[in-house]
Amino acid sequence: MDAAIGARPSYAWRSIIHGRDLLAKGLIKNIGNGQTTSVWIDKWIFDNTLRRPFNKQSLFDLDLRVSNLITPQGSWNYHLLSELFFPPDVVRIMSYPPNLTSPDNYVWAYNRSGCYTVKSGNWLISHLKHVPALISDHEQESRALKAKIWEVKTIPKIKMFLWRALSGALAVSVCLQAHGMNSDPQCAMCEDAIESISHVLFNCWPAREVWEIVNITFPPHGFPDSIHDNIAFLLKVMKQESVSLRIRMAIPWLLWGIWKHRNEVLYAGKLRELNALVSHAIEEAEEWNKIKELQPQTSMSNVPVLRREGHWVKPPIDFLKCNLHMSWLNDSHMCGGAWIVRNHQGDAVFHAREMFLPTSNRIAAELRGMLWVLRSLLDLHLDNIEIWSDCSAAIEAIIDPSNWPRYHSYLDKVHRLISSFGQIVFKVSSTKANSVARDIAVSVTREGRTRSYLARGGPMWLHSRIEEEKRR
Numbered sequence: 001m002d003a004a005i006g007a008r009p010s011y012a013w014r015s016i017i018h019g020r021d022l023l024a025k026g027l028i029k030n031i032g033n034g035q036t037t038s039v040w041i042d043k044w045i046f047d048n049t050l051r052r053p054f055n056k057q058s059l060f061d062l063d064l065r066v067s068n069l070i071t072p073q074g075s076w077n078y079h080l081l082s083e084l085f086f087p088p089d090v091v092r093i094m095s096y097p098p099n100l101t102s103p104d105n106y107v108w109a110y111n112r113s114g115c116y117t118v119k120s121g122n123w124l125i126s127h128l129k130h131v132p133a134l135i136s137d138h139e140q141e142s143r144a145l146k147a148k149i150w151e152v153k154t155i156p157k158i159k160m161f162l163w164r165a166l167s168g169a170l171a172v173s174v175c176l177q178a179h180g181m182n183s184d185p186q187c188a189m190c191e192d193a194i195e196s197i198s199h200v201l202f203n204c205w206p207a208r209e210v211w212e213i214v215n216i217t218f219p220p221h222g223f224p225d226s227i228h229d230n231i232a233f234l235l236k237v238m239k240q241e242s243v244s245l246r247i248r249m250a251i252p253w254l255l256w257g258i259w260k261h262r263n264e265v266l267y268a269g270k271l272r273e274l275n276a277l278v279s280h281a282i283e284e285a286e287e288w289n290k291i292k293e294l295q296p297q298t299s300m301s302n303v304p305v306l307r308r309e310g311h312w313v314k315p316p317i318d319f320l321k322c323n324l325h326m327s328w329l330n331d332s333h334m335c336g337g338a339w340i341v342r343n344h345q346g347d348a349v350f351h352a353r354e355m356f357l358p359t360s361n362r363i364a365a366e367l368r369g370m371l372w373v374l375r376s377l378l379d380l381h382l383d384n385i386e387i388w389s390d391c392s393a394a395i396e397a398i399i400d401p402s403n404w405p406r407y408h409s410y411l412d413k414v415h416r417l418i419s420s421f422g423q424i425v426f427k428v429s430s431t432k433a434n435s436v437a438r439d440i441a442v443s444v445t446r447e448g449r450t451r452s453y454l455a456r457g458g459p460m461w462l463h464s465r466i467e468e469e470k471r472r
């Protein structure tokens with residue numbers, strides 16, 4: 001463990017500089033682009049203990065970086081992995097895909113999410129001597145704020161955008177530089193400041209003008225250069241009754257509008273009338289809130305609803321429902337995956353089955369399946385969709401990625417795909433309500449049906465069950 005600890009502030013363990021040696025025993029290197037992880041020196045394998053991979057060959061190159069094991073397309077070089085490591089380690093490595101857009105970081109090894117918890121920390125500490133203070137107040141506040149984003153009244157695409165803004169995951173020059181990309185830190189809009197996310201959304205001239213048009217009272221000393229503080233400020237404004245309701249409701253759309261405007265100017269050379277941007281945002285917000293009022297089911301939002309449904313229920317009109325199941329037996333078995341999409345009448349629209357390489361645990365398998373289903377739905381142009389899975393940990397991780405750093409790379413990919421959907425909701429299904437998808441997936445692992453396919457409708461052999469669920 002070296003100074004690289006500050007590489008990714010949102011997951012970084014800033015307050016743990018003291019007691020490093022101790023913590024080194026609980027932190028595992030989580031692979032992003034692999035550039036700062038040494039294959040033979042860093043501990044980046046976990047199988048109940050934290051360790052380096054076992055070496056299959058007698059000679060090894062001490063300078064080898066994990067980035068050398070990743071293809072230019074960003075996936076593991078399977079051929080090379082099999083040459084260097086024994087099969088069980090190959091499975092462990094391949095269970096966590098690399099992520100070229102983020103640096104390697106440290107996550108907590110002794111629980112499944114990768115987030116330090118008091119319980120798992122105590123367990124480790126009981127095996128060790130000193131008690132370190134682990135998560136700083138700042139880090140805790142930042143997590144609480146990210147969690148609040150999911151409750152903001154707006155469309156999923158904008159929630160995702162806000163979450164990415166808070167996570168430092170928007171392509172502004174400061175963030176690009178942090179990811180090792182050569183870019184000019186100057187803001188190309190005003191050429192007057194460093195382009196941070198906070199600058200673009202609050203302090204650059206279009207942003208200033210927008211916030212002036214809607215006439216909200218700025219913080220006393222203007223907006224600071226902290227995206228965290230500024231978004232926290234706006235969330236407070238959204239609750240202030242002294243501000244007109246139309247403006248308050250439009251705040252998420254205004255932020256989104258400012259961001260889109262910046263991209264249109266920089267990449268398409270289009271300058272838009274900012275008054276029009278504001279009125280457009282207000283209209284969109286009103287429209288959306290009106291529709292919301294007509295649909296009293298709050299379940300239409302992305303608010304974490306982790307109540308399981310007992311038996312399969314049809315989706316609302318204009319919505320599709322997709323049930324996903326991944327059949328995972330152990331870390332050396334192929335996994336089976338299946339999904340089935342049904343409409344509001346309960347009729348099956350499409351279903352698919354696929355076989356996947358072994359994965360080290362159930363959550364990683366489910367997230368791999370989630371990427372597969374999201375890509376398939378986009379290919380098929382299916383939108384307005386509910387995705388139901390019986391792996392509650394995977395759904396929790398998608399809803400609140402900041403609490404699941406171990407799966408950062410999967411979740412980052414999942415969220416990129418989510419942003420292409422208009423309306424998408426993730427829910428936890430009971431085993432029973434997910435039985436059609438489950439039976440198809442299990443046919444891969446139990447009956448060795450390895451042929452992958454995509455088909456219209458549902459499978460014939462489950463026809464009567466689908467009809468039965470439809471009648472409910």
Ligand SMILES: [Zn+2]
Binds near residue numbers: 188190191193199203
């Ligand atoms: Zn600027």
